[in-house]
Amino acid sequence: MTHERIMAEAERIKALGEASESRAPYPVNQPTIGAWLDAMGYDNQRFRQGEAPPSMAQVWTMPGLGRRRPDDDPLSRMMELLTAEGYTAVLGTNCEQTYERYLRVGEQLRVTTALDSVVGPKSTAMGEGYFVTSRNTWYVVHPDGRSEKVATMLFRVLKFIPKERP
Template identity: 50%
Template sequence: MEGTIRAAAERIRAAGAGPARPGRDPVNLPMIRNWLEAIGDRNPRYEQDGVAPPAMTQVWTMRGLHPVVEPADPLSAMSAVLDQAGFTSVVATNCEQTYHRYLRDGERVEVRSRLVDVRGPKRTALGEGWFVTTDSTWYVGAEAVASMTFRVLKFRPPGSTATAPASERAPAAASERVPAVVSERASGVAFERAAAAVASDALRPVVTRDTAFFWAGTAAGELRIQRCGGCGELRHPPGPVCRQCGADRQDHLVARGTGEIFSFVVHRHPPVPGRRLPIVVALVELTEGVRMVGEVLGADPRQVRIGATVQVDFVRVDTELTLPAWRLLP
């Protein structure tokens, strides 16, 4: 199976950019106004100058709520191969956009994508899966106006519904790049919403040789627990020397990403850098037995209880920091 996936990936990659796909409508003020209102951006210059916010770039080529699968699109094609192999679920892990210039009212935009890379199989907190990376470029005529590197994890969902990944419970908001995703109600929304949850002035951990594996894990969508290379003892927070056997060879495992709230705080005062208050911060006892502190995202404080079951989520603050966080399971 791995061979089949790799061969398909190589074939799609070698085919280069897919066909250009034009936007449904030209860049237009009504959509710009809707977007500014939804985002809460009150900057008057967009309407005054008749230009679109750069972050809207992807909007112009979205396919709407009922997209038709386009087999020639490289990401669609690669997703179909992975779906066949059982890696049916998807979560966007990162997305970097570059804007070359503002788009103006009335301009017609089209986008072309190509497959860059398919890596796997990887064991993650969500399940085993493959990271699929594509590059997309938006054009006005022959002029490139914006580009994007987009990476998704296509993973095999765990069997029981109790461990459904957070992304599958998210409301369906389209990742335009992944038509199959929309039909599965999983999408890049996990990343986009999370990025808004914690601003980049959040406090950052001191990362040392002893703790780097943990933060590399969160960046890759994995919740890692230190495991002693000598006796197998699990430990969090991690440290360089095992307290049980004294070994200084440390390994880790990828946690299932589930746990129970052992205690929690509703923080209201004073301000916390990077957060809009109140926030719920919990001490979670993981299924594997260790405890970990993390924010409970999207929860009404009144719903949170000691003993409630939670599922890990990842908040990508920026390229350097991804925080582990939690969501209440129903």
């Protein structure tokens, strides 16, 4: 019955759509862009003059230390259920990002999260598990209240029961 419980909960969470929303605690800003460029060892004058590298979309809304994901976060809810069912290990397997446009200093972001899919059980070299894919969509919130989609990300992880080692 474990598989049926897992898939029923996945369908329930998926039906909620973009159930979770978070706002970036800070607007896009040059000091964070500069620190990111330095950490990545990447230098491009374009990104030192008011634009953010597209691959930074996630940086602005990551919970970081001391903050938590929203209680209704679909990925967290699915991971908690799988943990409770004995699937205790995690392996990041895939991340696909799409960018609509560059972000500019001063823009305020929000992100929504939805559960895209749960596939399994699959037998892998690591153990039996489920591939869980969430879909994040980032929006710039304009001063007039309208939102503009600027990036999306499919994030897929394998949540599994580790194989016994001899």
